[in-house]
Amino acid sequence: MTKPIQLFSEIGRLKTVMLHRPGVELENLMPDYLDRFLFDDIPFLQQAQKEHDFFADTLRKNDVQVLYLEDLAAETLVSSEAKEMFLNSYLDEAMIQEDFMRKEVFDFFMSIKDPRVLIDHTMAGLKKNELTIPPRLNLTSLTSLVEESYPFLIDPMPNLYFTRDPFATIGNSVSMNRMYAPTRRRETLYGNQIFHHHPLFAENQTNFLYHRDDTTRIEGGDQLILSDKLVAIGISQRTEVASIEKIAQTIFDTEPSFEHILAFNIGEERKFMHLDTVFTMVDVDKFTIHPEIEGELSVYSISKHQGGVQIFEERDTLENILCRYLDLPEVALIRCGGDDLTAAAREQWNDGSNTLAIAPGEVVVYDRNIVTNQLLKSAGVKLNEVPGSELVRGRGGPRCMSMPFVREV
Structure with a gap:
């Protein structure tokens, strides 16, 4: 071979x-x-x-x-299990402090059916205004409170x-x-x-x-x-x-x-x-x-x-x-x-x-x-x-x- x-x-x-x-x-x-x-x-x-x-x-x-990186990566997401495994690795490094926020983000990405669209979005990052953010009272970590004005939940990868x-x-x-x-x-x-x-x-x-x-x-x-x-x-x-x-x-x-x-x-x-x-x-x-x-x-x-x-x-x-x-x-x-x-x-x-x-x-x-x-x-x-x-x-x-x-x- x-x-x-x-x-x-x-x-x-x-x-x-x-x-x-x-x-x-x-x-x-x-x-x-x-x-x-x-x-x-x-x-x-x-x-x-x-x-x-x-x-x-x-x-x-x-x-x-x-060949394109984004195509090859998308071609690995052949099942829900494959998507879940990739997203868990991705979110492990996304620096999201709140457990409930991680679940919101996980569900957001899992709802994207097209694997290539999913990969593109993970590369682009995730703005806070793309999700319905729970009220400030639900933010419990100091990091979340201090960085509340920062526009991204997950940084882009330019x-x-x-x-x-x-x-x-x-x-x-x-x-x-x-x-x-x-x-x-x-x-x-x-x-x-x-x-x-x-x-x-x-x-x-x-x-x-x-x-x-x-x-x-x-x-x-x-x-x-x-x-x-x-x-x-x-x-x-x-x-x-x-x-x-x-x-x-x-x-x-x-x-x-x-x-x-x-x-x-x-x-x-x-x-x-x-x-x-x-x-x-x-x-x-x-x-x-x-x-x-x-x-x-x-x-x-x-x-x-x-x-x-x-x-x-x-x-x-x-x-x-x-x-x-x-x-x-x-x-x-x-x-x-x-x-x-x-x-x-x-x-x-x-x-x-x-x-x-x-x-x-x-x-x-x-x-x-x-x-x-x-x-x-x-x-x-x-x-x-x-x-x-x-x-x-x-x-x-x-x-x-x-x-x-x-x-x-």
Whole structure:
């Protein structure tokens, strides 16, 4: 039986990918609570959907099968029992303090008959004005009384269109991630539902390299598959060192082709956020990089060693490190914005370094990053440019918005 997850490359021809089309969750963003949801601005939903549809169509035109997170999740809700099980998990993490309120919310969602509508609504969150709220006298917890003016019973999940982060596919396995921010931790419920209960994955008994209830955080934007022997993981704002040590041993134990993990310490600034916002692979020997991280970048090697792991700091240039681990005579680092610091800062903020390879030497990029895109073209990289003026407001690019399931080796 063909395995539904086959990821041994960052640049192998993309065959199957999962996306999430932005939905009402974006319209539930409010200026006073942007920090809570990790947004700096509010995207215009209708335009964001047009841009996302263009992105999906670009992939389809390149013979990529596009699956949607919301469809896969809905396809697992095949019975009342399945709906109840999912909703109980969902409500366990919804931070509803009052027992009677939880029952009201549970009944509200159970009354939605169409599984896809149900999934969409759980992603959008639940406003207080969507239910008949019992009078204030019935609110007994201090939390409920203090937060009475807050408009949501359940928060929206506006970051969901960045499907790269809640989990990562590595080899034939899945890293079900522990997210950095509480507002994003609930996103992994959908991946958990899909990989445990969707026939496409459940029948193949998906192997998990990491679990959403682990105690240390890791996110998919920090996990890159540079070859069938080499994984790169960022030490960043969203991924901590302890998580890398945990997953390294699991990868070596259950995915035998991988022999080395390179841990890139990119710092904890929000403008960098994930490794793939400052470093992506675009061809067998070409990489995008944000010039601001080059000077102080520390790289650590984790390798298989006598049934355990061996860890040491690499003391060399990034080019030489990549050449050695990828067995290449030379590599090219294509700098976001080139040598212009102003362009580099602006285009990195607009995810100029966040490319999605759909084949060796062919990538999807935002059209707005003119300087970086021209440098990629000059390096012989074929570009598929997509609009992203609204999508980029969530601080993510084409790689962030895609979760590959199958790539050719």
